[in-house]
Amino acid sequence: MDIRKFFRSFIYAFQGIVAATKEQNMRFHLASACIVTIAGLLTGLTTLEWLVIVLVIVLVIGAEMINSAIERVVDLATAEIHPLAKAAKDIAAGAVLVFAIGSVIIGVLIFFPKWF
Numbered sequence: 001m002d003i004r005k006f007f008r009s010f011i012y013a014f015q016g017i018v019a020a021t022k023e024q025n026m027r028f029h030l031a032s033a034c035i036v037t038i039a040g041l042l043t044g045l046t047t048l049e050w051l052v053i054v055l056v057i058v059l060v061i062g063a064e065m066i067n068s069a070i071e072r073v074v075d076l077a078t079a080e081i082h083p084l085a086k087a088a089k090d091i092a093a094g095a096v097l098v099f100a101i102g103s104v105i106i107g108v109l110i111f112f113p114k115w116f
């Protein structure tokens with residue numbers, strides 16, 4: 001196994017994370033994740049609840065990163081207005097929305113019974 005190549009791929013992946021954090025949507029997700037984490041610390045969650053919260057946060061952020069990557073590939077593939085380009089971008093954005101809606105529902109199910 002080429003350790004240097006393996007280590008270099010980590011650096012590229014880290015560069016990808018840094019590039020993604022420059023996007024406005026990603027900053028919104030990161031801010032939301034911070035707020036949920038602080039709310040969780042103040043509220044007091046069980047280990048299982050933290051597992052679900054962490055899972056949901058990484059799923060939403062991961063989905064947003066894949067969405068950003070798809071946007072770039074589409075832009076690279078064509079500068080023209082094309083229904084397939086629109087569908088690819090809209091479906092990828094829709095996937096993030098599905099994850100985000102699911103995470104809000106999970107957040108409500110975890111936090112509301114503790115607050116009210």
Ligand SMILES: Nc1ncnc2c1ncn2[C@@H]1O[C@H](COP(=O)(O)OP(=O)(O)OP(=O)(O)O)[C@@H](O)[C@H]1O
Nearest residue numbers: 023024071078079080081082083085086089090093
């Ligand atoms: N080449 C294209 N052909 C047809 N429709 C497109 C094309 N590019 C973008 N669109 C439409 O415009 C919308 C916005 O596209 P855009 O590339 O600005 O992405 P965005 O969601 O605003 O992301 P970001 O601002 O992070 O780049 C897309 O969701 C899609 O509906």
